[in-house]
Amino acid sequence: MSFINYSSREINCKIVYYGPGLCGKTTNLQYIYAKTNPEAKGKMISLATETERTLFFDFLPLSLGEIRGFKTRFHLYTVPGQVFYDASRKLILKGVDGVVFVADSQIERMEANLESMENLRVNLAEQGYDLKAIPYVIQYNKRDLPNAASIEELHRLLNPGNISEFQSIAATGWGVFDTLKAVAKLVLQELKKGR
Amino acid sequence: MVSPQIVMYEEEFNQISALCDRLCREANGKVVFLVDKNGQLIASAGQVGNLDTTSLASLTAGNIAATGGLAKLIGEKEFSILFHEGERDNLHISIVGGRVILVVIFDGRSSLGLVRLRVKRASVELAGIFEHLMRKMEDPAMGSPFAEITDEDIDNLFND
Ligand SMILES: Nc1nc2c(ncn2[C@@H]2O[C@H](COP(=O)(O)OP(=O)(O)O)[C@@H](O)[C@H]2O)c(=O)[nH]1
Numbered sequence: 156m157s158f159i160n161y162s163s164r165e166i167n168c169k170i171v172y173y174g175p176g177l178c179g180k181t182t183n184l185q186y187i188y189a190k191t192n193p194e195a196k197g198k199m200i201s202l203a204t205e206t207e208r209t210l211f212f213d214f215l216p217l218s219l220g221e222i223r224g225f226k227t228r229f230h231l232y233t234v235p236g237q238v239f240y241d242a243s244r245k246l247i248l249k250g251v252d253g254v255v256f257v258a259d260s261q262i263e264r265m266e267a268n269l270e271s272m273e274n275l276r277v278n279l280a281e282q283g284y285d286l287k288a289i290p291y292v293i294q295y296n297k298r299d300l301p302n303a304a305s306i307e308e309l310h311r312l313l314n315p316g317n318i319s320e321f322q323s324i325a326a327t328g329w330g331v332f333d334t335l336k337a338v339a340k341l342v343l344q345e346l347k348k349g350r
Numbered sequence: 351m352v353s354p355q356i357v358m359y360e361e362e363f364n365q366i367s368a369l370c371d372r373l374c375r376e377a378n379g380k381v382v383f384l385v386d387k388n389g390q391l392i393a394s395a396g397q398v399g400n401l402d403t404t405s406l407a408s409l410t411a412g413n414i415a416a417t418g419g420l421a422k423l424i425g426e427k428e429f430s431i432l433f434h435e436g437e438r439d440n441l442h443i444s445i446v447g448g449r450v451i452l453v454v455i456f457d458g459r460s461s462l463g464l465v466r467l468r469v470k471r472a473s474v475e476l477a478g479i480f481e482h483l484m485r486k487m488e489d490p491a492m493g494s495p496f497a498e499i500t501d502e503d504i505d506n507l508f509n510d
């Protein structure tokens with residue numbers, strides 16, 4: 156749910172990075188944080204366990220610039236990927252404007268990808284959102300690993316709807332901004348349509 | 351879509367800001383801020399100079415969402431007031447009109463009793479303003495400022 160403030164002339168949108176545990180969601184945000192000018196970003200917050208696994212969420216506020224005199228600000232969130240954190244994931248999806256599904260390209264993570272995507276669909280539906288109708292892109296991460304599945308296979312399994320998809324190596328940043336720009340664009344186009 | 355966007359107009363923003371200012375003074379608070387349930391800051395008042403209000407807003411909403419989840423597990427609708435006591439500063443968090451979160455930060459110069467009392471009164475007024483705002487947002491005549499943006503506007507955002 157975007158938040159348009161006429162008084163401060165700001166528009167705030169919420170983007171959630173979703174995907175199975177260890178697929179690279181937090182790494183996406185860390186890269187964005189590292190590569191953004193200090194004046195365009197707020198503090199990155201990570202609510203993590205002692206072993207660095209995301210416990211509740213990571214949060215990164217970003218300013219992209221102005222459109223027609225309105226500052227556009229994006230709030231990026233990641234969800235904890237582990238199956239048992241489903242309650243937290245539902246909370247983070249509240250009021251979401253756009254979703255990035257980060258898939259782990261490794262063949263042995265395909266089950267986990269499929270399970271997480273189904274979980275996303277169910278959790279969105281619980282709030283009355285349709286995954287087919289909201290701004291949504293897919294990122295195939297960890298393209299650098301030797302056990303990565305082919306793009307054709309990933310596409311066939313995870314992207315039957317043929318939405319925008321991106322390859323990435325979040326650990327080096329390759330593909331990270333392309334993904335972010337694509338989803339941000341979709342969110343803004345949605346705003347243009349009205350609700 | 352189930353949750354429409356929130357739009358804040360100048361008029362209501364000024365009313366809300368004035369109300370937060372007043373609450374901050376009357377409750378002897380250090381800071382007052384108002385957040386929507388999705389974690390976006392709506393307004394703030396008091397000594398916010400060195401505070402990271404964006405982070406505060408996001409974490410406050412996360413906190414309310416998490417305790418709301420806890421409430422449901424034990425059969426409550428939600429916990430409408432949360433209080434966190436620190437060594438120096440305390441946080442009083444309450445839900446207004448079921449949709450926005452009001453936070454007061456205060457220290458030893460105030461007291462929980464005073465804050466509760468002032469928050470109660472301010473909440474009634476705030477709820478009224480938000481009622482009005484919601485009706486205004488539903489008015490199709492208000493339109494969206496973004497209806498006229500072009501693909502080019504959007505592209506330009508990413509071109510630097
Ligand atoms: N080889 C490789 N490792 C990655 C890549 N992206 C993330 N990682 C690593 O995968 C692990 C899990 O990443 P993290 O971002 O914490 O996953 P999250 O659970 O989705 O937040 C970390 O050790 C990252 O360094 C990638 O593109 N390639």
Ligand SMILES: [Mg+2]
Pocket residue numbers: 180181182208209233234235236
């Ligand atoms: Mg993580």
